[in-house]
Amino acid sequence: MPSFTVKEVPTKPYDGQKPGTSGLRKRVKIFQQDNYTENFVQATLSAIPDGPAGATLVVGGDGRFFLKEAVQKIIRLAAGNKVSKLVIGQNGILSTPAASNLIRKRKATGGILLTASHNPGGPDNDFGIKYNMSNGGPAPESVTDKIYQITTKISSYQQADLPDIDLSKIGTTKHGDFTIEVIDPVDDYVILMKEIFDFDLLRSFFKKRPDFKVLFDSMHGVTGPYNERLLVTELGLPKSSVMNSIPLPDFGDGHPDPNLTYAHDLVDRVEKENIDFGAASDGDGDRNMIIGKGAFVNPSDSVALIAAYADAIPYFKKSGLKGLARSMPTSGAIDRVAKKKGIQVFEVPTGWKFFGNLMDAGKCSLCGEESFGTGSDHIREKDGVWAIIAWLSIVAYASETNPKVGLNDILNKHYAEYGRNYFSRYDYEEVDSEHAAKVIDRLTAFINDKSNVGKSFGRYEVAAADNFEYTDPIDGSVSKNQGIRIIFSDGSRIIFRLSGTGSQGATIRLYVEKYEQKNYTVDTQTAIQDLIKLALELSQLVEFTGRKKPTVIT
Incomplete structure (x- = not known):
């Protein structure tokens, strides 16, 4: 049982190591600076509520560039800080x-x-590090703030003199009182999925519908091995049902964001090859997109339909839906399902930790964000692969009464019952921060001028205008300035937010929503163009930023 010595390494603080709800994200070259990664990992370990000594930590990532080097640094720092055990995914x-x-x-x-x-x-490009708590969810602000405070004052870190660990071999090694367990990253997740979903129903469906074509694009992110195991090995689909399934450090020189813009290879193939069910997931596997030939499942609708078809999923059928939740920018489609089912629905700020609080308190079973994130209380993160199997389950369940059912059939049946919340998001990425601030300042002035309430802009009368504020019903914490909302009397909404998920500049997100009770067959962009025009006029976004078109439309 080889041991090791610990060295205290002197260091100096770096500016800007403030983690958000999704951790610290910067360019790889920034993380590669001397002691930069070590400083942040040391601060993270020091900020663990009960301290790092004796802790058991799970470590792994999405396969991106700098992952393997970062894991080795974490191993040495964990050992140096008396962590008891690390559980690490094979090859990180x-x-x-x-x-x-x-x-x-x-x-x-x-x-x-x-x-x-x-x-x-x-x-x-980008790298990131984030800490998750014992409930499996992202660290709350009390912990991320502590991490940041430590980074501003750090003068040294504790590092063990361990050699690089071979992460390709599954098994357990000990170094004194320090244990490293390298595991198959897929096994436990597959067990969980088989506990949640009816795999027999899914296998039966694919046997009855051998013509039903599935194509899952992992975008060279982390989910490739998961998808191959679940779709090919467990459900018996042909290997051609998965694409881009080998995780690559640069994601195949692609942008691993599952939307209609960046998943264009999948979108093209779905249309050309008449794919019935297409899906994509992002770099780390927590986001998803569902499409089919001539069909696109808006993420806001996705969570609403999963709620409506909860009986298709044994996990929900057994426990019932304890509550539903959505992020504030997400459309109100799920609210309509909640009302019909007599279930409470929560509107929370963007950030999965808010859902986690509700789940830990037993108040929420299913939730979603318009940013292609959907999940349930089986874990405390959004879950792209779970959402895709949920949708396959919906199709299999619906086929019991309509053997030739497709995605559009399911969507249109839902819209006929609940109406349709037309919804779209326009992203303006890497905008000059000063220019973005001018947009927000103008909108802030608009919502602060109370005389705007009651004013009409064409067919739209302003019913309310504010900057969304949320008081957490579980811990009483207050989250302010979560997004500027202009709400109209017919239920339509315009929302603006600055996003913190980019590594440089600012991303302005514009969300628009229009509810139609009967007219639900119009193309989304056609349906909302008058609202987009009004949003750009009120914000003067084009004038302030010079951006005539968004980077991405979803």
Whole structure:
């Protein structure tokens, strides 16, 4: 049982190591600076509520560039800080949902996740580190603030003199009182999925519908091995049902964000090859997109339909829906399902930790964000692969009464019953921060002028205007300035937010929503163009930023 010595390494603080709800995201070259990664990991370990000594931590990431070097640094720092055990995915690979599950299953102290989610990877792109708590969910502000405070004053870190650990071999090694367990990153997650879904129903469906074509694009992110195991090995689909399934450090020189813009290879193939069910997930596996030939499932609708078809999923059928939740920018489609089912629905700020609080208190079973994030209380992160299997389950369930059912059939049946919340998001990425601030300042002036309430802009009368504020019903914490909302009397909404998920500049997100009770067959962009025009006029976004078109429309 080889041991090691610990060295206290002197260091100096770096500016800007303030983690958000998704951790610290910066360019790889920034993380590669001397002591930069070590400083942040040391601060993270020091900020663990009960301290790092004796802790068990889950470690893994999405396979992006700099992952392997970062894992070795974490191993040495963990040993130097008297951590008891690390559970590490083979080759450092572990999807964010799988990590959340492992933390919960192993009753670990927490986890260090190495991902920048849907941001591009490679030596000139992004890397990220975030800490998850013992419930498997992202660290709350009390912990991330503590991490940041430590980074501003750090003068040294504790590092063991361990050699590089071979992460390719599954098994357990000990170094004195320090244990490293390298695990298959997929096994425990597959067990969880088989506990949640009816795999016999799914296998039966695919046998009855051998013509039903499925195509899952992992975008060279972390989910490739998960999808191959679940779709090909467990459900018996042909290997051609998965694409881009090998995790690559630069995601194949792509942008691992599952939307209609960045998943264009999938979108093209779905249309050309008449694919019935297409899906994509992002770099770390917590986001999802569902499409089919001539069909697109808006993420806001996705969570609403999963709620409506809860009986298709044994996990929900057994426990019932304890409550539903959505992020504030997400459309109100799920609210309509909640009302019909007599279930409470919560509107929370963007950030999965808010859902986690509700779940831990037993008040929420299912939730979603418009940013292609959907999940349930099986873990404390959004879960892209889970959402995709949920949708396959809906199709299989619906086929019991309509053997030839397709995605559009399911969507149109839902809209006929609940009406349709037309919804779209326009992203203006890497905008000059000063220009973005001018947009927000103008909108702030608009919502602060109370005389605007009651004013009409064409067919739209302003019913309310504010900057969304949320008081957490579980811990009483207050989250202010969560997004500027202009709400109209017919229920339509315009929302503006600055996003913190990019690594540089500012991303302005514009959300628009229009509800139609009967006219639900119009193309979304056609349906909302008058609202987009009004939003751009009120914000003067084009004039302030010079951006005539968004980077991405979803």
